[in-house]
Amino acid sequence: MELDAFRELLTPRGQEALEAAAEIAGDDPVAAVTRLRRTYDADLTSAAFTQATLRRRAVEKFGADAALMYFTQAGLEQSTRREVADHRARRIAPGSRVADVCCGIGGDVLALARAGCVVEAVDADPLTAAIAQANADALGFGDRVSVRAADASTVDPRAYDVLFADPARRTARGRTFDPTAYSPPWPEVLEMAAKARAACLKVAPGIGYEFLPEDAEAEWVSHRGEVKEAVIWCGGLAGEAERRATMLPSGETMTPDPALGEAECGAVGRYVHEPDGAAIRAHLVAEAAAEVGGRLIDPRIAYITGDVAARTPWASRYEVHEVLPFSLKRLRAALRERGVGNATIKKRGSAVDVERLRKDLRLSGGESAVVILTRIAERPFALICTPS
Secondary structure: OOHHHHHHHOOHHHHHHHHHHHHHOOOOHHHHHHHHHOOOOHHHHHHHHHHHHHHHHHHHHHHHHHHHOOOOHHHHHHOOOHHHHHHHHOOOOOOOEEEEOOOOOOHHHHHHHHOOOEEEEEEOOHHHHHHHHHHHHHOOOOOOEEEEEOOHHHOOHHHOOEEEEOOEOEEOOEEOOOHHHOEOOHHHHHHHHHHOOEEEEEEOOOOOHHHOOOOOEEEEEEEOOEEEEEEEEEEOOOOOOOEEEEEEOOOOEEOOOOOOOOOOEOOOOOEEEEEOHHHHHOOOHHHHHHHHOOEEEEOOEEEEEEOOOOOOOOEEEEEEEEEEEOOHHHHHHHHHHOOEEEEEEEEEOOOOOHHHHHHHHOOOOOEEEEEEEEEEOOEEEEEEEEEO
């Protein structure tokens, strides 16, 4: 979508076209576009239908707000889920002046504005910047938000209470996991953060510990069991804990327990606990093990085992029915003997191709099971379990 086409969407005629597109967005695309073309020109039809389609997809992340917002394909894919953005924004004091130096379509800008902050945002792409401002205006935050098309380097972090940065993690070749390939590159982001009184840096959850700045707090956030992001809190926003794991929507949080040493290891017991991904990323598996009085099945694998049906919000629990040295033949026979036709396959520390294994097992039957593929003392094992 071109900038001029987007601006036309904001006119009364554009809003009329967008409303018409919303009514038929679920229909066959060719037929829907043909209907719109009877009233609107090609560019406006394309822009309206694209927005109506993206709005339907955006409901998962933005809820009812999606019906009023504007998106690009890439902007929607990279935007933060509202619950996660709101959690992060609540840590920043209301009334703070925040500089968002790579704002995208404005999902985080909206969360900051909802939290009572005044936000000045930039994005290098003029269309994306225009969309971010339109989203703030559409949701009633225009008086707290101003967005301009500019490079992050044009912002002086010292002029604000808080610097917020969510550097783009996509290149022309697709998603990148190398922080030096972020845009802006990670070293430049850290330079800006070092100048700020306080900073909140959103990064991919798999970021290496070697990239974390000193005297900062790293928080890994999961939403309904899926790790969504890591947040680096710097300066005045850094807490006393070096690492933190947070689960949403509950808001449960965990930090290192200095009284704990490394978790003990031992044989597989009656139960296996799978820690939440945020706890794993934050290297808080020992803390999760302590919550259930458990032990690790292997010092390098994040599966906890125990003999008591202990409960913690930080781990899913499975009852273990059989522990097998891994082989396709033995696993298939064991599952067939149990009448398992539906197997959820999990793995950690295993090189097995799960999709190929699922086909090779050729399961049939009315029972369900969870198969955990893992490594114990360098040997591959399969655990046949059920949720407990």
